[in-house]
Amino acid sequence: MPTNLPPEARAKWIKVMEARTLEEKIAALEEFISAVPKHKGTENLMLWATRRLSQLKEELEEKKRRKVGSGPRFFVEKEGSAQLVMLGWPSSGKTLLLAKLTNAKVEASPIPFSTTLPQPGMMKFEDVLLQLVDAPSLPFGLGEKVSWYGRTIGLARNADGVILVVDLSRDVDKQLTSAVQELEENGILLGKRKAVVSFTKTSAGGINIVVVGRLINATPDDVRKLLLDYRIHHGIVRIIGEASIDDVEAAILGNRDYKPSIIVGNKLDIAGQDSVEVLGQLARKLGVPYLAVSALRGDNLSLLPKMCFESLELIRIYTKQPSGEVARKPLVLRKGATVLDVAKAIHSSFAENFKYARIWGPSAKYPGERVGKDHVLEDGDVVEIRA
Structure with missing residues (x-):
């Protein structure tokens, strides 16, 4: 049911929507929280709002640190075609996964909570680069017990997708259930x-x-x-x-905030088949793709880049010059992108002066098909824009 907020609280929310700077958002959200009545129907909203306020305050502190150049930086600049943040319990093996899947020079430690700052790396899927970020571990289900809790949630909120890493050698049900519940309480929903x-x-x-x-x-x-x-x-x-x-x-x-996501069950080398079956049952119930791997032995790691790309619902489009030269580097767009989206990505003038396009690839009825601006493209299409 809707939260049935009183008119005063709804009016305060409009100010939150209209706020532009972090300072304005914080002030407006504080006013909104004070105007929301406290009862059963608003519990989830209040939980989300107070946690969001905490995250905004941490973002403001991070912004100040970056400005003066002091202290460690938690924010990770996006690189590549998309950014996926790896979340998980302590010692779930995220750091070793990062080392095996990317170019990151990191060392895994058996000590829990050894990762206190996000660590990025670039993972290759064919001709596309995806950025993986190993986020500091969260003790899901145990409350906000670590100082980086809000900032780690903020990393996930700002990312294009989430990889939830589960330790198959421990209680899979407990790990998944607590993580999904806590992420939902923070407004992050996994899956489609x-x-x-x-x-x-x-x-x-x-x-x-x-x-x-x-x-x-x-x-x-x-x-x-x-x-x-x-x-x-x-x-x-x-x-x-x-x-x-x-x-x-x-x-x-x-x-x-619905996030494209994958559940990765790690430590397949020391886990029983029962754990893998539980992982599959829970992931299917959530409607989230899953993969059982061993970061240590390398089992199934080669399957993960493609799964990440597909979960993000991205497509690769290769532009073609009238002379016949096809670009080696693709444009990476969202699934459902049209010819007009390609024209805009190349240059605004191509969209403004668009006449027609020719298509080669999966979405073409025949090679070189002439299409209009609303033609929906598929992964691997070659597009020649005429303007």
């Missing part, structure tokens, strides 16, 4: 969402609702009323898939 709901506030034009799919137990008028309750009179709500009114409210509040 049933619906994509986005909200864009506008300055005029009233409330426009675009539904490609259907609303569950709700109507467009219910959505419109919800926005008006938040004192939002102009905006665009886009719904793709099957969404409830809760999903729409979550889009307004921004307290749910």
Whole structure:
């Protein structure tokens, strides 16, 4: 059910949405928290809001440290086509995985919590580079017991995807259940969402609702009323898939962040088959792809780069010159990208002056097919833009 926030709290949330700087966001979120009534229906929202406030404050401190050049840096600049953050319990083997999968010069330690700063490395999948970040371990289910808790959650929130590393030699059910629950409490949901709901506030034009799919137990008028309750009179709500009114409210509040994810069960070399079966059962229930590996022996590690690429729902597009030369380095775009997206990625002038394109590859009916700007591309397509 929606949290049934009073008008004052909803008005305060609009200020959070409109805040631009970290300082403004912190001040606005503090006001919002003070305006939310404390009862059973708002428990999850309050838990998320207070943790988000803590993360914003840590981000502000990190920003100040970077500005003056003092102290260790926790923020990791994104490199490559996408960034995946590895989360897991202490001694789950994340650091050894990073060393085996990337170019990172790191040494695994048997001592728990030995990684206190994020460690990045570049992993290759065919002709694409993906950035893996070994995040400091979290004692899921034991509360915020480490100083880097909020910053590690922030790393996951800012990443393009999450790899949840589980130790197969320990209680798999406990590790997965506690991690998934705690991530959800922080607004991070693993796996694919049933619906994509986005909200864009506008300055005029009233409330426009675009539904490609259907609303569950709700109507467009219910959505419109919800926005008006938040004192939002102009905006665009886009719904793709099957969404409830809760999903729409979550889009307004921004307290749910679905992350492409993979569950990796490590230490296959010392674990029994029972642990692998439990891993599979839980992962399938969550709807998240999984892989059992041994970072020590190397079992199944070669399968992980492709799984990461596919979980991120990325495609590679190779541009072609009219002269016939095909670019060796691909453009990496989201699945569902169109010819127009390619034109924009090359240069805005190609999009503005677009005439047509020719396509070679999986999405073409025949080699060199002439298509328009709305043609949906597939991984491995070669595109020649004519403008």
